[in-house]
Amino acid sequence: MQSKVHVQTTINGEPREFLCEPRQSLLECLRDTLGLTGTKEGCNDGNCGACTVTMDGRVVTSCLVLGVEAAGAEVTTVEGIARGSALHPLQRAFLENAALQCGICTPGFLVAANALLEAEPDPDEQRIRLWLANNLCRCTGYDKIIRAVQQAAREMRGANA
Amino acid sequence: MKWFDYAAPGSLSEALGLLERNPGALLLAGGTDLLVQMRARRKQADLLIDVKKAPELNELSLDAGGLTLGASVPCYRVYGNRDVARAFPALAEVAGLIGGTQIQGRASIGGNLCNAAPSADAVPLLIALSARCRIAGPGGEREMAVEDFCVAPGRNALGAGEILVSLRIPAGGAGFGAHYLRFIPRNEMDIAVVGSGVSVRLEGGVVSAARVALAAVAPTPLFAREAGDSLVGKAPDAAAIEEAARLASAAARPISDMRGPAEYRRHLCGVLTRRALTAAVAAAQGGK
Ligand SMILES: Cc1cc2nc3c(=O)[nH]c(=O)nc-3n(C[C@H](O)[C@H](O)[C@H](O)COP(=O)(O)OP(=O)(O)OC[C@H]3O[C@@H](n4cnc5c(N)ncnc54)[C@H](O)[C@@H]3O)c2cc1C
Ligand code: FES
Ligand code: FES
Numbered sequence: 001m002q003s004k005v006h007v008q009t010t011i012n013g014e015p016r017e018f019l020c021e022p023r024q025s026l027l028e029c030l031r032d033t034l035g036l037t038g039t040k041e042g043c044n045d046g047n048c049g050a051c052t053v054t055m056d057g058r059v060v061t062s063c064l065v066l067g068v069e070a071a072g073a074e075v076t077t078v079e080g081i082a083r084g085s086a087l088h089p090l091q092r093a094f095l096e097n098a099a100l101q102c103g104i105c106t107p108g109f110l111v112a113a114n115a116l117l118e119a120e121p122d123p124d125e126q127r128i129r130l131w132l133a134n135n136l137c138r139c140t141g142y143d144k145i146i147r148a149v150q151q152a153a154r155e156m157r158g159a160n161a
Numbered sequence: 162m163k164w165f166d167y168a169a170p171g172s173l174s175e176a177l178g179l180l181e182r183n184p185g186a187l188l189l190a191g192g193t194d195l196l197v198q199m200r201a202r203r204k205q206a207d208l209l210i211d212v213k214k215a216p217e218l219n220e221l222s223l224d225a226g227g228l229t230l231g232a233s234v235p236c237y238r239v240y241g242n243r244d245v246a247r248a249f250p251a252l253a254e255v256a257g258l259i260g261g262t263q264i265q266g267r268a269s270i271g272g273n274l275c276n277a278a279p280s281a282d283a284v285p286l287l288i289a290l291s292a293r294c295r296i297a298g299p300g301g302e303r304e305m306a307v308e309d310f311c312v313a314p315g316r317n318a319l320g321a322g323e324i325l326v327s328l329r330i331p332a333g334g335a336g337f338g339a340h341y342l343r344f345i346p347r348n349e350m351d352i353a354v355v356g357s358g359v360s361v362r363l364e365g366g367v368v369s370a371a372r373v374a375l376a377a378v379a380p381t382p383l384f385a386r387e388a389g390d391s392l393v394g395k396a397p398d399a400a401a402i403e404e405a406a407r408l409a410s411a412a413a414r415p416i417s418d419m420r421g422p423a424e425y426r427r428h429l430c431g432v433l434t435r436r437a438l439t440a441a442v443a444a445a446q447g448g449k
Contacts, residue, residue, distance in 0.1 A: 002164055022167035022209070025196075045197045047350070049263060058237060058266035064196050065267070066189075068167045069211065112262065133349040134261025 009070040011036070012080030020067035027051045029067035030077060038078040038107045042136070049135030052108035053077045059115045061134070078107035081114055089159075090114055090152040099148035101139035109135050113149045121157050125150070162199050169211040173297060173326060176212050181299050181322045183208045188324065190218075190233040191267035193260065194276040217326050218271070223248055227331040232271025232324075236260075239270065249330065250444070251339040251358075255286050258343070261350050271325050277311040277381065284311065284382035285358030286341040288374035292330045298323035308374065311381040336363045338444030340437040343376065344429050353377045354421045357409065357433035359389070361397060363445045368392040373405065373434055378413035378426055385412040388434065397442040406435035 004019040011034070018033045027044075030036040030053070042048035044063045051062040054076040055069075081088045090110050093099070100106045109132065116123060116131045123131065128149050129142075137145060170176040180186055187206035189195055190213060198204045212218050213233045220231040223244055230239070230252075239256035240246055246253035252270075259268050259282055273283040274294075284307070292307040299322040307328065310318050319325065333339065343356035356376030362369045371389035376382055388408035395401040415426035 002166075005167065021164065023162045023165055045200065046193055046260070046264060049261070052263055055266075058235075059263050060266045061263045064192050064264075066167065066192070066196070066209075069169075115262075130349065131262050134263040 005068050007068055007071045009072065010074045012076055018067070022066060022068050024067045025063050026053070026055075026065040026067050026070050026075070027062040029070070030062060030075075033067075036077050036079055040104050040107055042104060042108075047134075047136065048105070049108040049112060049132075050105055052111045052135065054111060054115055057115075059112050059134075076111065078110050081110055088114070088152075089155045090117070090149065093148040093152040093155070094145070097144045097148040097151060099140060099144040105135060105137040105139075109137070109145055113152070117149070117153050117156055121160070122153060163205060165206050166208045167211065168208060169214045171214050173215045173217040173324070176210055176215050176324060177297060177299070177322065179208070179210050180324065183210075184321065186210050188212050188275075190269045190272040190275075191235055191264075193264050193268040194272060194278075212324065218324075220327060221245065225332065227329060228252075230270060230328045230330065232275070232327055233269045234271070236265035236268050236270065237262075240265075248332065249290070249339075251286055251341055251360075251441075252290065252330070255283050255341045255358075258282055258341075258349070271328065274307065274310060274328075275317055275319070275325055277313070277315050277317045279314055279379060279381055280353045280356070280377040281311075281382060282341065282343060282353060282356055282376060285356050285374035285376045286339065287328065287330070287358075288382065288384050289339055289341075289358040289360040289372045290330050290333075291360075291372065292328045294328060295326045296323050297326050302326075308382075308384040314380050333360075335447075336445055337361070338363075338441040338446070340440040340444065342433045342437045342440075344433060352420065355413075355415075355426050355429040355433055357430065357437045359434065359437045359441050361392065361438065361441045361445050363397065363442070366396060368395055368397050368401070371405070371438075373409050373438075375409060375413060375430055375434075377420075378415040378430055380414075383412060383414070385409045385434075388412060392438075397438075397445075402435055402438045402442070405438060406431040409434040 040050040042050035186208035218233040236256035240253040339360035341358040343353040345351035371392040373388040410431035
């Protein structure tokens, strides 16, 4: 009766398959089975956002998604954000604005902010803060993160103009 | 979490069959309550039936009579649907209030209701909107007013083998306004200390119907019928609203816990109900 499930999915644009127990979270599958350790575990109950990935275009906390639910879905993790060996504008802006200290929250912020900027190229500060309310940071005090997202948004708009 | 199996039936009838054959099964929608509770060992299942793939539970459709909201439609689809957000602005707002962006990518209004937390944000508004539950089970289908659905903290009125299929919310139309307000220490991502969901219908400048329901002041979301009824036949002025707010506060049966003492909660009931009614009246008058 207790058999693992074979899951076929797409991660960062590439077809992937893995075996998992139905009780395993997508977060566990990404980190422990697929070795995609960019996605972090903070709270494991949906509050901190460190485990944020996108699934079919929506940001979700992967600790509250079952690995089996990824079957047939498109998942993007922080590893899918860099453009080859070049940093994504968000990643560069986080570095330039010192928007991280310990860094455990950073992958979640990057994935969430990227989803926002893809949908809304010019969000105001209020919008950015609200969108990122599901991401907690215990180090930076948030202001630098917001500034980094604003800088990346400006650069990305410039590049697309 | 203990081992469980997983099934994602593609239809309501398949889901009902699985549930009937597996008494130890639980239903999974967005999992934002269920997976947290299973991990904390507050719930256990040998099978999770993922109901999100059944089209009946995914319906989101407007017609002249109102809105059909499938039980597992995630919050982002509610506020992301322009027609729904225009016809039911208060519902769209509450969908944008549950958790944060990531939670709203998964959490459903139906799951919020089925979880039956006294503090569930969507439930007072659903009561104010006179929503009805469509329930399917081994014996066929039945309907229930949403105010009868939650029976105790974490317990709902569903019997063995039953599934909440959808909610039916009657059209508001001209002269109708609704609003939900909650008090939380942060601006988002917190559990309501108190919530108040209200609706009013105005005809010829007079209230013809009004409903008030409260979160986090009783073992279940609380329908404060007298508070809404007190407005009927009156002009929706400050004095009438103040009286309704007083009745809401009197109906509350709050407890003291880490989120706030009972007296504070009772006071908040009045404040939030007054403000929510004022906003709902403005919406009914077409001011918003
Ligand atoms: C970080 C975080 C923040 C949150 N913030 C809020 C908040 O601000 N306000 C708030 O009210 N809640 C909040 N919640 C709680 C939760 O997100 C909501 O209650 C949500 O609406 C639950 O929906 P779901 O689809 O995830 O339900 P699930 O967790 O999938 O299910 C909830 C319960 O309903 C049952 N169920 C699901 N579908 C059906 C069905 N069709 N028929 C019968 N039973 C069913 C399940 O078995 C389970 O017991 C938060 C949760 C987290 C983790
Ligand atoms: S680890 Fe998933 S939200 Fe914190
Ligand atoms: S940098 Fe440490 S938690 Fe954000």
